[in-house]
Amino acid sequence: MAQKDVLIIGGGISGMTVAKELAQSGVSALLIERDPSLGGLAASFCCKASESCNKCFACVADKRVLEIRNGPSISILTQTELTGLKGGPGAYNVSLKNGKGRMDIDVSAIVIAAGVDPFDASLKAEYGYGRYKNVITARDLDEMLRLRGKLFCPSDGRLPKTVAFFQCVGSRDESIGNLYCSQVCCAYALRLIKAIRYQYPETKAAFLYMDIQPAGASFDQFLNSCRQDKGIRLIRSLPSKVYHSPLSDGLRVRFVDPLKGEVAEEPFDLIVLSVGLVLRKDSKSLARLFNLNFNEEGFFAPPPAQTGVFITGACSGPKDIDRSIIHAKSIACTVQQYLKGRS
Known part of the structure; x- marks a missing residue:
């Protein structure tokens, strides 16, 4: 696989939103998800409309999956895990593993959208x-x-x-x-x-x-x-x-x-x-790999922006679908600014 600008870890609503926002700005992204399908927790939600829409945003997950699968500049690997990390800000080399084997990819920035359980x-x-x-x-x-x-x-x-x-x-x-x-x-x-x-x-x-x-x-x-x-x-x-x-x-x-x-x-x-x-149990391995700290609530604390590693979604603290999308869009903008600053 060719070099990508950004690696996104997690295919839930936050990770997919970051991928969509970056692609619309011409930034190439590789999105990896450990599960067989995209969507995260939101993908299991039912519509909660009564006599009118109750703004549960459950429908957004299915729409977002279609958007990024058809979107430009986005590569998707499901049932894939990050196993290694080398390099530094602006020039990371990540090792991935899935059922097809192992691969190493160069990326300039990494977004962690690991979700919650x-x-x-x-x-x-x-x-x-x-x-x-x-x-x-x-x-x-x-x-x-x-x-x-x-x-x-x-x-x-x-x-x-x-x-x-x-x-x-x-x-x-x-x-x-x-x-x-x-x-x-x-x-x-x-x-x-x-x-x-x-x-x-x-x-x-x-x-x-x-x-x-x-x-x-x-x-x-x-x-x-x-x-x-x-x-x-x-x-x-x-x-x-x-x-x-x-x-x-x-x-x-x-x-x-x-x-x-x-x-x-x-x-x-x-x-x-x-x-x-609660933070996903497998998130502890990400914390060790990226040397991440935890906030008072036990979720990921954002690392310094100059590291080129960014945290988004509920893994940084509990958020509903709407707030996860808002936060992901903000992080996507921050990532774009980081990439422009290094070009």
């Missing part, structure tokens, strides 16, 4: 994920709606009449060492709830939260529409336990009733855990 919900044992079939994550629900096209209880396939969403699972939690807010979970869960209520008006939902993180200029209006829906309850309380009730043959949730100030229990057919975002 959902928090492992089984680490919150009190919620029963992996133990109770009807305790799932928000991503599980997203894939259920996208791939199966319907809402159902995994235990028996029936439509749940009541669904509880638990917020801050893996975020703002001292017991697991993640004190940061993942920022995306509130809007993500509420959009799922609105989509469910639109498609299944007979299903009622409860949203149990600590604080509601705003997301965009139109979020307040969206949140008000949730509050006005009689089938949605917003309960400012995080559950302490989920257990199986042999008497009702269902799941019961224990939490503090914020109105009464006392412990309450309530049955639900389906429980959805809104898990936070």
Whole structure:
């Protein structure tokens, strides 16, 4: 493969956006992705429109894949990993490995868009994920709606009449060492709830939260529409336990009733855990390879611009699709300025 101006590590929404922006300016880029397909986490999201678009941006990932596959100056290698790095700013030599073998390529700059993983919900044992079939994550629900096209209880396939969403699972939690807010979970869960209520008006939902993180200029209006829906309850309380009730043959949730100030229990057919975002485990190898530092939240801290290595997307801190795109466009501009400064 011929020399490229920029290597982009990660084929999620951020990496693809950087590739698109650079190509439009005539900058050649090689985008590598370790998975078989592009899109990252966003590729598994379903559309969350109700009576109107709820601006979840799930449709953007599919469109972006088509754009960069048909775009000029972009080469794509999936199921490919970075295994070595030589040289220095403006003249890096990278070693890559995939099913076809190994290759070395010269690049002038590198953009790391390694993405994030959902928090492992089984680490919150009190919620029963992996133990109770009807305790799932928000991503599980997203894939259920996208791939199966319907809402159902995994235990028996029936439509749940009541669904509880638990917020801050893996975020703002001292017991697991993640004190940061993942920022995306509130809007993500509420959009799922609105989509469910639109498609299944007979299903009622409860949203149990600590604080509601705003997301965009139109979020307040969206949140008000949730509050006005009689089938949605917003309960400012995080559950302490989920257990199986042999008497009702269902799941019961224990939490503090914020109105009464006392412990309450309530049955639900389906429980959805809104898990936070964490840096991908394989990102530690990238940190060693590039000598990267971590910020206070445990994500990549941006290296000095003169190194020619740039960080974008959620691997620099939790971001939703919209903010990831904005950040990626900004980084693409920075990369172009860096390349012009060295020409």
